[in-house]
Amino acid sequence: MSTHTDFGVWPGEQTTDLPAQTDAGIYFIGRIRTPWKERKDCPKNARQSDAVCTVELDPRWQDGLKDVETCTHLVLLYWMDKSPRNLVLQVPGSYGVQRGTFSLRSPARPNPIAMSVVKLMRIEGNELSVVGLDCLDGTPLLDIKPYFASTDSVPDAVVGWHRNR
Amino acid sequence: MSTHTDFGVWPGEQTTDLPAQTDAGIYFIGRIRTPWKERKDCPKNARQSDAVCTVELDPRWQDGLKDVETCTHLVLLYWMDKSPRNLVLQVPGSYGVQRGTFSLRSPARPNPIAMSVVKLMRIEGNELSVVGLDCLDGTPLLDIKPYFASTDSVPDAVVGWHRNR
Numbered sequence: 001m002s003t004h005t006d007f008g009v010w011p012g013e014q015t016t017d018l019p020a021q022t023d024a025g026i027y028f029i030g031r032i033r034t035p036w037k038e039r040k041d042c043p044k045n046a047r048q049s050d051a052v053c054t055v056e057l058d059p060r061w062q063d064g065l066k067d068v069e070t071c072t073h074l075v076l077l078y079w080m081d082k083s084p085r086n087l088v089l090q091v092p093g094s095y096g097v098q099r100g101t102f103s104l105r106s107p108a109r110p111n112p113i114a115m116s117v118v119k120l121m122r123i124e125g126n127e128l129s130v131v132g133l134d135c136l137d138g139t140p141l142l143d144i145k146p147y148f149a150s151t152d153s154v155p156d157a158v159v160g161w162h163r164n165r
Numbered sequence: 166m167s168t169h170t171d172f173g174v175w176p177g178e179q180t181t182d183l184p185a186q187t188d189a190g191i192y193f194i195g196r197i198r199t200p201w202k203e204r205k206d207c208p209k210n211a212r213q214s215d216a217v218c219t220v221e222l223d224p225r226w227q228d229g230l231k232d233v234e235t236c237t238h239l240v241l242l243y244w245m246d247k248s249p250r251n252l253v254l255q256v257p258g259s260y261g262v263q264r265g266t267f268s269l270r271s272p273a274r275p276n277p278i279a280m281s282v283v284k285l286m287r288i289e290g291n292e293l294s295v296v297g298l299d300c301l302d303g304t305p306l307l308d309i310k311p312y313f314a315s316t317d318s319v320p321d322a323v324v325g326w327h328r329n330r
Contacts, residue, residue, distance in 0.1 A: 016225050018192070023305065024244060025187025026276045045316055060181050061275060064253040066265030070325025077242075077278055079189060088229040100231030102309040110226060111191045111307045113242055115280060117317055132316075140188065142276045144267040149322045151210055151297075152282055157314045160235025 012098040014089035018110075028140035030057040030126075032078055036136055039082075043134040045105075052121060055128040055141060062126040065144075069123050073147035074130065076116050079140040080107035103161060117147055177263040179254035183275075193305035195222040195291075197243055201301055204247075208299040210270075217286060220293040220306060227291045230309075234288050238312035239295065241281050244305040245272035268326060279304075282312055 009015060033054040036042045043049040055076065057065065068074070087108045091098050101109050118132035128144070147153075174180060198219040201207045208214040220241065222230065233239070252273045256263050266274050283297035293309070312318075 014228060016228070019225070022190025023193040024191050024246065026189050026191055026278075027184055027250075028188040029275050045313075060184070061253060061266075063179060063181070064266035064274075065268075066254060066263075067268035067326045068265055071268065071323070072325075073319050073322035075280060077276070077280070081189065085192075088226060089231060098231075100233055101226075101229035103230075103232035103236065103311050105310055105313070109229075109308060110194050111242070113191075113278065113308055115240060115242070115310065115317075117319055143274060143278055145270055145280065146268050146324045146327075147319060147322045148210075148270070148324055148327070149320050152280075153318045153320045153322065154238050154282055154312060155314050155318045155320055157238035157312045157318065158236070159311045159313055160237075161232045162311075162313070 010091050012091040015086040016088045018086050029061050030141035032139040032141055034137045052129050052131055053133045057126045059126050071146045074118050074120050075145040075147050076118055077143040078114050079142055080112040080114050083107040083112045085110050175256050177256045180251040181253050183251050194226050195306035197304040199302045217294050217296055218298045222291045224291050236311045239283050239285050240310040240312050241283055242308040243279050244307055245277040245279050248272040248277045250275050
């Protein structure tokens with residue numbers, strides 16, 4: 001994830017023209033509560049922290065949590081709304097090399113939807129306690145999905161540029 | 166995934182009131198080409214098919230594919246726009262039991278964003294050939310991410326309701 005403290009276009013970065021309008025709308029269905037109030041405080045990736053974070057689901061959706069307690073792990077989708085959406089080539093501060101946006105998990109992407117796999121610790125009412133997040137406190141939640149090892153787990157997957165850096 | 170041929174509310178299903186407005190907008194950044202023209206033809210899950218599907222990225226974003234060719238697997242996010250967004254309890258046709266929306270991978274959810282892990286076969290220009298999709302032909306693409314086994318792979322994750330059914 002980028003460690004830029006602001007999102008100006010850096011040397012080696014390249015933007016594209018955004019479409020004139022968006023194509024669909026999303027609802028923020030809750031908020032994620034984490035210990036991290038500023039970008040610089042966030043762990044570089046989710047495996048760097050064992051902090052227990054809280055997912056506060058809007059009560060409107062609470063009945064949708066039925067059976068979620070039977071899951072050991074979940075996929076969370078959330079919205080990283082502080083990022084530019086027009087970068088196609090970027091130079092993440094943590095790597096210092098130009099990469100294509102779609103080869104990175106940087107929040108700067110056309111649709112700033114983050115995906116994290118988290119371990120579910122506990123559900124109380126509309127609040128889920130989870131481990132495995134690295135986002136800012138207050139991040140808008142988009143979705144909660146059950147994690148199926150049969151389709152979602154690929155232990156031998158390789159990101160070549162990362163392995164060889 | 167639900168096998169309903171239409172999305173009426175079935176016995177045992179429960180809806181909620183949707184918020185008055187959406188909170189953010191998303192861009193369709195491409196289209197997914199698959200062999201499946203109707204819902205009934207789609208595989209029930211992505212591991213049921215070894216069909217090679219094509220991801221057509223809008224040329225506007227093509228430079229963002231740099232370095233993606235070094236990835237063996239990708240996360241694709243896409244938009245399942247034919248689904249109702251107000252269901253909190255649903256009875257998937259393939260299981261016949263009432264479940265909470267967030268315990269299912271059903272396309273019917275407040276934000277109908279699907280997540281699939283796919284194997285990357287080849288990239289030519291703005292087209293990616295991948296294995297591991299189960300969606301309708303023409304499905305709008307939202308994002309392409311590198312799959313990091315270190316954070317995304319949890320081989321021993323369990324979905325209890327599914328194991329015990």
